[in-house]
Amino acid sequence: MQKRGLKSLPREKDKDLKENLYKNVDVYRLVDNLERCMQCGKCVGFCPVASLSPSYNSRQIIGDVLNGQQERWLKSEEIWRCFWCAGCYTLCPVDIHFPLLIMQIRYRAIENKYGLKYVAPFKRFAIAAWQDGLTFVPASTKGRDRIRKIRTNIGLPPWPEVSQKAREEYKAIFDLTGARAFVEAIDENDVKHLDLAYKEGRVTFANRKSG
Amino acid sequence: MQTERVVNPEEKIPHIPKAVFLFRSCTGSLEYPGTESAVRETLKIFGINSVMNADQTCCSGYLLTCSVHKPEVSLAATARNLAIVEKTGLDTYTFCNGCYGYLSELSHILLYHSKYLAMANELIGRWGYRYEGRTTIYHIQEMWYRLKERIAAGVMRPLKGLRVAAHYGCHYLSRQYGIFDDGGYPTFHEELIESLGGTPVFYKERQLCCGYSVGRGFTHKEVLVQPHLHKKFKSAAEAGVQLMTTVCPGCNVALDREQPNLNKRYGETFNIPVIDLAQVIALALGVPISKLGFDANTVALDHILKILDYDKGI
Numbered sequence: 001m002q003k004r005g006l007k008s009l010p011r012e013k014d015k016d017l018k019e020n021l022y023k024n025v026d027v028y029r030l031v032d033n034l035e036r037c038m039q040c041g042k043c044v045g046f047c048p049v050a051s052l053s054p055s056y057n058s059r060q061i062i063g064d065v066l067n068g069q070q071e072r073w074l075k076s077e078e079i080w081r082c083f084w085c086a087g088c089y090t091l092c093p094v095d096i097h098f099p100l101l102i103m104q105i106r107y108r109a110i111e112n113k114y115g116l117k118y119v120a121p122f123k124r125f126a127i128a129a130w131q132d133g134l135t136f137v138p139a140s141t142k143g144r145d146r147i148r149k150i151r152t153n154i155g156l157p158p159w160p161e162v163s164q165k166a167r168e169e170y171k172a173i174f175d176l177t178g179a180r181a182f183v184e185a186i187d188e189n190d191v192k193h194l195d196l197a198y199k200e201g202r203v204t205f206a207n208r209k210s211g
Numbered sequence: 212m213q214t215e216r217v218v219n220p221e222e223k224i225p226h227i228p229k230a231v232f233l234f235r236s237c238t239g240s241l242e243y244p245g246t247e248s249a250v251r252e253t254l255k256i257f258g259i260n261s262v263m264n265a266d267q268t269c270c271s272g273y274l275l276t277c278s279v280h281k282p283e284v285s286l287a288a289t290a291r292n293l294a295i296v297e298k299t300g301l302d303t304y305t306f307c308n309g310c311y312g313y314l315s316e317l318s319h320i321l322l323y324h325s326k327y328l329a330m331a332n333e334l335i336g337r338w339g340y341r342y343e344g345r346t347t348i349y350h351i352q353e354m355w356y357r358l359k360e361r362i363a364a365g366v367m368r369p370l371k372g373l374r375v376a377a378h379y380g381c382h383y384l385s386r387q388y389g390i391f392d393d394g395g396y397p398t399f400h401e402e403l404i405e406s407l408g409g410t411p412v413f414y415k416e417r418q419l420c421c422g423y424s425v426g427r428g429f430t431h432k433e434v435l436v437q438p439h440l441h442k443k444f445k446s447a448a449e450a451g452v453q454l455m456t457t458v459c460p461g462c463n464v465a466l467d468r469e470q471p472n473l474n475k476r477y478g479e480t481f482n483i484p485v486i487d488l489a490q491v492i493a494l495a496l497g498v499p500i501s502k503l504g505f506d507a508n509t510v511a512l513d514h515i516l517k518i519l520d521y522d523k524g525i
Contacts, residue, residue: 028282030320048419052438081435083427084276085420086312086385090394095387099276100316106278118430122279133268134237151244154504160240163265169338170268170288176334177283186279 021068025108031101036094037062043088043098049081055198056081058088058098065101070108076197079105080118110186117191126183130171133162218389220357224349227357230260232296232346234314236307237269238460245486245504246460249493250306250351256365256496257358262299267292270305272313273461277426282320283330289317290331290342302347304354306489308459309424311350312382318348350383352458355492356391356399359406367497369408371519375491376412376452376483377401378466380459381420400456400488407495414450419443421457423465440465441473444481454515455485463487467509484512494521 022034043058044050050057056078064073073079079102088098109115129135138144148158174180231254239246254261271288274280293314296303305311321328322344332341355362377400384394392399396418401411422428422436447455457463467485474481490503500521505512 029324048422048439049435052435081427081431082425083420083422083435083439084425085381087381087418087420089387090385103276103278103282107281110278118426119278121429122274122277122426125277126274126279129269129271129274134241135269135271135273136237137241147241147244150504150507151240153506154245154248154502156240156244156248160235160237161263161265162268166266166268169291169335170271173284173287173291173334174280177281177287179280179284183280 018068022065024068024070025065025104026101027107028100028104030104031097033094033096034062034101035066037066037096038094039063040093042091042093046087046091048085048087049083053078053081055196057198058082058102060198061105062096062098062101065105072197073105074109074112075114075194077115077194078196078198079109080115080194113190114192115194116187119186120188120191123183123186123188130174130180131167133167133170134160216388216390217393218391220353220359220391223353223389223391224357227257228259228302230262230301231304231349231354232299232301233261233263233351234270234292234296234303234305234307234310235263235267236305236310236460237273238309238464239307239487242464243460243487243504243507245490245502245507246306246463248502248504249487249489249498252498252502253489253493253496254354256498257361259354261304262301264295264299266295270310270313272317273309273424273426275313276424285313285317286321286327287331287334289314290321290328291335291338291340293318293344293346293348294335294340294342296346297343302349304349304351306351306458306487307461308350308380308382309461311348312385314348315386318342318344350458352383352400352488353391355403355488359403362403362492362496363406365497366407366495368495368519368521370404370491370495371408373409373515373518374412374451374453375404375409376414376417376447376450376455377404377488378417378421378455378457378462378485380457380462381424383458400458403488403492404456407491409454409491412447412450412452414446414452416443416446421459421462421465423461428465428469436465437469437473437476440469441477441479444470444473444483445479447483448479448481452483453518454491454512455483456488456491457485458488460487470510482510482514484508484510484515486512 041059271285275285422439
């Protein structure tokens with residue numbers, strides 16, 4: 001084994017294994033059974049993202065969360081890759097809801113100012129949603145007119161009926177939960193580069209000379 | 212608590228209701244309004260009244276999973292929307308897998324963590340709402356399967372052996388308990404397609420997701436989503452798929468809008484129209500094509516309608 005690899009990516013030590021470390025990540029207490037993870041890796045075998053991007057490895061991410069190895073996933077690009085297809089949850093032998101974990105992993109990253117470039121594109125959609133009570137309403141008049149035309153042609157009301165009351169209350173929910181401040185604080189200019197962090201243990205032939 | 216993983220349609224929907232609360236989907240009502248229309252027209256055929264309410268907002272789940280706002284928002288919005296449904300005494304039927312998945316998951320969290328329920332009810336209480344967990348959340352595809360025999364008996368325009376592939380979408384199948392089929396390899400859409408006179412196609416990458424959820428279509432389009440969808444469509448095209456059905460307008464966006472981009476990037480000639488399962492059912496049951504909103508689709512359906520002799524616009 002190469003010494004360099006060992007030095008740059010220390011493996012977890014026994015003394016790191018403390019109970020309940022994952023609760024620093026699972027602050028909403030939605031993945032209470034995480035410590036039942038057997039590290040079997042079924043989730044990785046099924047994962048469509050892992051099949052295209054081998055360093056994305058849900059098993060290793062869970063391992064790091066359990067061991068409190070926050071540094072590696074926090075600064076990794078991989079945690080932003082999950083499609084949330086929840087196939088891992090469907091087949092997990094101990095019913096771990098990995099998507100609800102990755103959701104909170106991403107919040108921890110945002111709190112530490114990592115990965116904002118993967119959140120910033122949605123800022124304008126969130127702000128628009130307060131006005132419309134709907135998500136992904138086209139910003140352009142042309143786009144809105146197209147929808148009105150299609151809906152009218154098929155005999156629906158030209159625009160989905162969302163009352164003024166609904167819009168106001170939806171917006172107020174953002175204000176009252178502090179989410180409005182959260183959205184407005186997302187800095188669209190803070191687009192730090194993130195590296196793939198889970199390269200450990202993989203054989204690559206990228207630098208091997210042929211023949 | 213529901214503990215059985217796969218349930219019978221007759222168990223989950225013992226009686227066909229006279230009316231259902233139809234939960235508006237942002238994408239299904241804006242990007243593909245034909246979905247909303249097809250659902251309402253089909254329910255009408257079976258004498259089911261679809262009740263909608265202008266006070267309902269977006270389910271808020273999509274932006275939650277894009278990490279752009281907090282779970283508290285979605286817990287409160289879910290409690291508020293479902294409290295509106297509960298006032299009508301009806302059950303909730305969604306026609307978007309996203310709405311279904313988020314409403315189910317968030318209401319589950321509300322009902323099993325009393326502090327979240329108290330938080331949400333306190334927040335929405337100021338407007339006179341209170342969520343108690345009385346409405347059951349269904350996806351409209353469950354109703355189609357429950358009505359399978361009546362649908363089969365009512366086919367007026369059979370699909371003439373058209374090769375149709377079903378795309379189930381993740382957020383229905385990922386429910387651990389109380390769904391209609393095996394989440395790993397479901398076949399109940401194929402049964403419906405068969406009963407409409409179509410030929411269901413099982414292709415190798417059938418179980419691949421659409422890749423668009425949680426915003427990856429915006430953030431990782433080139434690096435992940437397009438290679439992922441290329442794999443899916445290559446396999447579908449090789450298997451001779453002529454039409455693809457979804458039960459999630461979000462999946463529909465990914466599978467329909469991305470095809471020209473895939474063709475351009477990979478030099479392919481994919482031309483597989485993607486429509487909602489409700490649109491196919493409505494089509495076969497004789498709902499006028501003018502009510503199905505196919506002009507919202509990027510990959511046009513003209514050649515399919517021609518094969519089926521529906522191009523006369525009846």
